[in-house]
Every structure is written in structure tokens, then in C-alpha cells.
Amino acid sequence: MRASAKSTVLTATLLAGGAAPADAQNLGRLTGGFAGRTDSEMLWSPPVETSPRSGFLAGAFVDVPTPVSHLRMRAEGGLTQRGGFVSTDTRGNAVDGEVRGDYLSLYIEAKVGASLGPVHVFAAAGPAIDYLLRSREDPILAQVFIEKRGTVLGAAAGAGLGLRVTRTWVVEAETRWVRGLTVAYTGSGLRVRNRSREWVLRLSRVAGGSG
Numbered sequence: 001m002r003a004s005a006k007s008t009v010l011t012a013t014l015l016a017g018g019a020a021p022a023d024a025q026n027l028g029r030l031t032g033g034f035a036g037r038t039d040s041e042m043l044w045s046p047p048v049e050t051s052p053r054s055g056f057l058a059g060a061f062v063d064v065p066t067p068v069s070h071l072r073m074r075a076e077g078g079l080t081q082r083g084g085f086v087s088t089d090t091r092g093n094a095v096d097g098e099v100r101g102d103y104l105s106l107y108i109e110a111k112v113g114a115s116l117g118p119v120h121v122f123a124a125a126g127p128a129i130d131y132l133l134r135s136r137e138d139p140i141l142a143q144v145f146i147e148k149r150g151t152v153l154g155a156a157a158g159a160g161l162g163l164r165v166t167r168t169w170v171v172e173a174e175t176r177w178v179r180g181l182t183v184a185y186t187g188s189g190l191r192v193r194n195r196s197r198e199w200v201l202r203l204s205r206v207a208g209g210s211g
Contacts, residue, residue, distance in 0.1 A: 027065070027164070027170065027206055028064075028065065028206060028207045029062065029063070029064045029065075029206075029207035030061075030062065030063040030064075030170055030204035030205065030206060030207070031060075031061070031062050031063075031204060031205055031207070032060070032061060032170075032202060032203050032204025032205055033058070033059065033060050033061070033202070033203060033204075034057075034058065034059060034060070034061060034076065034078070034200050034201065034202040034203075035056070035057065035058040035200075035201060036056070036057050036058075036198055036199045036200040036201055037054060037055070037056055037057070037198070037199045038054065038055040038056065038057055038080060038081055038082065038196045038197070038198050038199075039052045039053075039054055039196065039197045039198075039199075040052055040053060040054075040055060040081070040082040040083055040084055040194060040195065040196040040197075041053070041084040041085075041195055041196075042083065042084040042086070042099060042184070042185075042192050042193070042194060042195070043180075043192065043193045043194075043195055044086075044090070044190060044191075044192050045190065045191045045192075045193075046090045046189075046190060047090075048086055048087070048088050048090055048095075049086070049087040049088040050084050050085060050086055050087065051084065051085045051087065052084055052085070053083050053084050053085055053098060053100070055080070055081025055082065055083070055100070056079075056081055057078060057079065057080040057081065057105070057198060057200070058078050058079055059076055059077050059078015059079060059105070060076065060077065060078065061074055061075065061076030061077075061202065061204070062074070062075055062076075063111065063204065070112055070113060070114060071110065071111070071112055072110075072111040072112075072113070073108070073109070073110060073111065074107070074108075074109045074111050074124060075106075075107065075108050075109075076106070076107045076109075077104065077105065077106045077107075078104075078105060079102065079103070079104065079105070079133075080102075080103045080104075080105040080130065080196075080198075081100065081101070081102055081103075082101045082103060082130070082184075082194045082196055083098065083099040083100040083101050083194075084098070084099055085097070085098050086098070086099070086141060090189075090190060095140060095141075096138075096140075097137070097138040097140050097141040098137070098138050098141075099135070099136070099137050099138075099141060099185075100135070100136045100137075101132060101134070101135045101136075101184065101194070102132075102133045102134045102135075103130040103131060103132055103133060103152070104130070104131040104133055105128060105129070105130050105131075106128065106129045106131075107126060107127075107128050107156055108126050108127055109124040109125055109126035109156060110124065110125060110126055111123070111124040112124075113162075118163055118164040118165075119161070119162070119163055119164075120161070120162045120163075120164075121159070121160070121161055121162075122159065122160055122161075122162065122172075123157075123158070123159045124156075124157070124158055124159075124160075124174075124176075125155070125156060125157040125158070126155075126156060127153070127154070127155060127156070128153070128154040128155060128156045128178055129151065129152070129153060129154070130151070130152040130153075130154065130180075130184075130194070131150065131151055132148060132149065132150050132151070132152070132184075135148050135185075144187045144188075144190070145185045145186070145187050145192075146186055146187050146188065147185065147186045147187075148184070148185055149182065149183060149184050149185065149186070151182075152180050152182055152183075152184045152193075152194065153180070153181045153182045154178050154179055154180045154181050154182075154194070155178070155179055155181055156176055156177070156178045156179075157176065157177055158174050158175055158176030158177065158198070158200075159174065159175060160172050160173050160174030160175065160200075161173055161174075162202075164206075167206065168205055168206055169203065169204070169205060169206070170202075170203075170204045170205075170206060171201075171202065171203055172200075172201070172202040172204070173200070173201055173202075174198075174199075174200045174201075174202065175197070175198070175199055175200075176197070176198040176200060177195075177196070177197050177198075178194075178195070178196045178197075178198060179193075179194075179195050179196075180193035180194040180195060181193075
């Protein structure tokens, strides 16, 4: 009976250990969606007075481990709204104008992190590509822009916090900064680049997860 009791306790311990949440940073492939808010503004050269405008972003992503410990790769794509408000022109004259650009945005990011049980923190960075779907400008700014670039290259960097809520689902909240490396609009002697801060909420499913 004593040996049987020990065997029962050992079996229960192993089952309990198997039911505990896995280390969140060592998950397998994650696939899911995201949504959030953008606070965007435009960087003009020559400089003008600008202020940010808010928009939204939404899309899907995949997040996979690599052979390197604590390093993952994340690829995502979705709709992002960028743009900004303009208060003065290049000569300092008052302007009341707004630019609203809708982009298909693609990101490839390296992601590093550490975890404690089901909770993990992370930082991610990598290149970004924006494909212009539609651009709307107030009439005064529409007269200024000669060309709207269809493809804009940028760089992204962010950090966040995640939680494995069940064996199947992971939730992450992230703040990310995106800066255009190439111009988005050009005019007579002027160049305009995009810059954004993004607030992103992600929900993903663990490959092979159940329950």
C-alpha cells in the first residue's frame, strides 16, 4: 500500500506539472490578429509646424521561435492609417490642413524577451514597408504635393508585455515607434516623411495548444 501511495502521488505530481502554464517566452508558433491606435505626424523638409493625428491599425501576424535562445521572429501585415495636421507652410504662413493616408503595412521584426511563468516582456525591431492605398489631403495641401509615393520604407522598434492566459491563447500589449526612411510625399523643393507611434493589442493562438 505504501508503494502504491507513492506511485499515486508521483503520478499526480507529474500531471499537475504538465497542466501548469509553460514558459511564455518558449512558446511554439503563434498566429493571430492585432488592432490598435496610431498617433502620426509628418516630417517636412523645409520644416513646417505640424501636429499629430490619430488613426487605427489592424491586421494579422505570425510569431515563431528561432534556434537562438530568447530570440523570435515576427511577420505581420495589415491596414495602417498615417498622416498629420499642418499649421504653417514653409514660409511661416498660417495653414489649416490635414493629410490622411491609408497604407498596407508589412513588418519583419526580430523579437527578444524574457519570461516568468506565463508572463513575458519583450522588445522587437525591424524594417517596415508601407504601400499606399489611398491618400486624402485638404485642398490647400493637395496643391502642394506633386507626387505621392506608392511605396515607403521605414524602421520600427517597440516593447511590450504578454500573458499566456491558457494553453491555447496569448495576449500581448505593445507600444511601437515607426519612422519613415524614405519620403512619402514630394513637392516643389519639399520632401515629407511619416512618423508614428502605435499602440497595439495582440491576440494569438499557440500552435498545437488545446484547452
